[in-house]
Amino acid sequence: ASTRYNLPPGPQGGFILGMRRLLPSVEPWKTYARWSQVYGDPVISFRVYNRHIVVLNSAQAISDLLERKAEIYSDRPMSWMYNVICDRGKAIFNISSSNPRHKQYRKILQSGLGLRAIREYLPLIQQESLRLALGLIQSPEQLVTHIQRNSAAVIMKVAFGYMITDDDPFIKVADEASRISGWATQPGRWLVDHHPISMFQDILWKSPFNELPHSSIISFLAPWNGMETTRPSVEGKASGIHTDCFTSRLLSPDDGNICSPEDVDTIKWCAGALYAGAGDTTVSAIISFVLLMALHPEVQVKAREEIRATFGDLVMNYTDVSSTSSRARDLTHSKAHEDDVDLNQISRLPYLNAIMKEVLRFAPVGNMALPHRVTEEDVYRGYRIPKDASIIANVWAVLHDPSIYPEPFTFSPERFMPSSPSNSERSTPQPDSKQWSFGFGKRACPGINFAETTMLFAMFNILLRCKISLPSGATKPVEVEFTTGITSHIKLFPIVVEPIQTT
Numbered sequence: 001a002s003t004r005y006n007l008p009p010g011p012q013g014g015f016i017l018g019m020r021r022l023l024p025s026v027e028p029w030k031t032y033a034r035w036s037q038v039y040g041d042p043v044i045s046f047r048v049y050n051r052h053i054v055v056l057n058s059a060q061a062i063s064d065l066l067e068r069k070a071e072i073y074s075d076r077p078m079s080w081m082y083n084v085i086c087d088r089g090k091a092i093f094n095i096s097s098s099n100p101r102h103k104q105y106r107k108i109l110q111s112g113l114g115l116r117a118i119r120e121y122l123p124l125i126q127q128e129s130l131r132l133a134l135g136l137i138q139s140p141e142q143l144v145t146h147i148q149r150n151s152a153a154v155i156m157k158v159a160f161g162y163m164i165t166d167d168d169p170f171i172k173v174a175d176e177a178s179r180i181s182g183w184a185t186q187p188g189r190w191l192v193d194h195h196p197i198s199m200f201q202d203i204l205w206k207s208p209f210n211e212l213p214h215s216s217i218i219s220f221l222a223p224w225n226g227m228e229t230t231r232p233s234v235e236g237k238a239s240g241i242h243t244d245c246f247t248s249r250l251l252s253p254d255d256g257n258i259c260s261p262e263d264v265d266t267i268k269w270c271a272g273a274l275y276a277g278a279g280d281t282t283v284s285a286i287i288s289f290v291l292l293m294a295l296h297p298e299v300q301v302k303a304r305e306e307i308r309a310t311f312g313d314l315v316m317n318y319t320d321v322s323s324t325s326s327r328a329r330d331l332t333h334s335k336a337h338e339d340d341v342d343l344n345q346i347s348r349l350p351y352l353n354a355i356m357k358e359v360l361r362f363a364p365v366g367n368m369a370l371p372h373r374v375t376e377e378d379v380y381r382g383y384r385i386p387k388d389a390s391i392i393a394n395v396w397a398v399l400h401d402p403s404i405y406p407e408p409f410t411f412s413p414e415r416f417m418p419s420s421p422s423n424s425e426r427s428t429p430q431p432d433s434k435q436w437s438f439g440f441g442k443r444a445c446p447g448i449n450f451a452e453t454t455m456l457f458a459m460f461n462i463l464l465r466c467k468i469s470l471p472s473g474a475t476k477p478v479e480v481e482f483t484t485g486i487t488s489h490i491k492l493f494p495i496v497v498e499p500i501q502t503t
């Protein structure tokens with residue numbers, strides 16, 4: 001009966017290729033938002049080969065479909081190239097929501113990344129964030145490396161009990177995995193995704209293909225191979241080399257149960273997801289944060305005042321990375337000393353939280369989240385949404401919708417504070433941007449609490465120790481530009497980082 005309805009409006013493209021050659025390669029989210037204006041509807045659609053793509057450009061459409069109808073809108077588009085040829089079909093990001101493993105994965109990650117688990121990681125997260133701030137002071141030109149190191153140090157210790165070294169290959173590998181994933185999953189990139197029979201053509205014709213599956217899988221699961229903690233280890237425990245971490249706890253549960261090969265495989269993909277999920281996302285957000293602070297000294301001053309007003313001189317006790325490193329080394333058992341700062345309090349600072357929400361809004365990490373797939377034909381506002389269509393949530397469009405966020409291109413954490421001057425017309429803060437930043441329905445990001453905590457701690461330590469500014473004598477105003485990819489961040493520009501005198 002739904003064939004009576006038209007598809008949502010949108011550009012037509014060619015007879016065979018559809019929009020394949022007309023898809024934007026730079027900041028596609030902006031083009032999709034523009035098409036939505038041109039075609040006069042927040043929901044638009046187009047075709048790439050034989051696949052329908054539906055883009056949701058409004059908050060209402062996203063919550064009506066991806067949240068309220070999550071039962072049918074939570075699958076992932078099938079990618080032959082990625083899932084079958086690259087053997088990524090079992091990865092948490094790609095697995096079908098109808099596969100029983102999907103539920104298992106999410107259960108494991110929810111307990112491993114839940115608030116209780118995170119409380120145990122706080123000393124490690126604080127330690128590594130302090131190291132990040134000190135690194136920025138020493139060599140601000142290595143901004144990205146310091147931030148990647150911070151993310152890798154925390155997640156590798158949490159997931160595998162592994163302490164990274166300064167030039168550890170794992171620092172870069174997640175970035176590489178994300179770059180390859182972005183490239184491999186671009187809509188219409190591989191003919192084989194749309195016509196499986198053409199698999200052989202792709203194999204023969206696309207030269208980069210030869211490198212793709214190998215490097216992609218290696219980076220994603222790299223940490224698993226060769227780690228002591230990935231041995232199902234009655235063995236490990238007995239030998240004294242056992243390290244308490246996410247992986248070892250699952251592989252050697254306290255009840256003494258032995259994992260089946262199937263369980264081990266499930267745990268392997270979960271550990272890989274921690275590494276891949278955390279790899280480039282928090283990194284992108286913290287890069288954007290540092291660059292935005294260089295442009296907004298007034299925000300830095302206000303945030304520092306909040307920190308000082310809350311903690312006084314107490315926070316200054318954390319001056320020396322080496323003095324606290326032994327505690328951090330044994331992260332899962334360490335507790336902050338009574339005379340230390342209450343680490344839980346860092347996550348509750350209102351202005352610090354407002355800055356984080358504004359960074360995630362102004363410079364979204366995932367401008368289009370990850371694509372979903374609808375598993376049944378549906379009708380929405382008189383439009384036909386065909387079974388198996390790929391559904392893209394245009395998160396960027398929502399986070400820059402002036403009816404939700406007035407003056408959306410202005411960076412202003414105050415919009416998330418109650419009754420501040422810039423918020424005078426609204427008595428309540430603007431809606432929390434996090435509800436859009438971390439995805440939807442049954443695929444919503446399981447790392448949200450972990451991501452928030454790592455971001456807040458990094459921001460806290462950077463604001464406390466570093467004064468970030470533009471080089472003096474810079475003549476041109478900085479034009480804020482963004483990278484394009486599954487994850488995005490503000491493109492680098494020169495900054496100056498000076499230590500803040502603490503005495």
Ligand code: HEM
Pocket residue numbers: 092093094109113273274275277278281282285365366369370371372437438439440441442443444445446447448450451
């Ligand atoms: C600022 C940081 C982060 C942002 C903005 C972010 C955002 C997202 C988004 C938009 C999705 C797709 C949701 C959807 O399809 O609707 C996602 C999925 C996912 N994220 Fe995150 N994420 C972040 C950090 C993390 C961290 C730290 C981890 C793990 C430690 C993680 C693990 C995952 C996993 C495993 C998925 C796949 C879920 C599934 O397909 O079922 N993320 N994330």
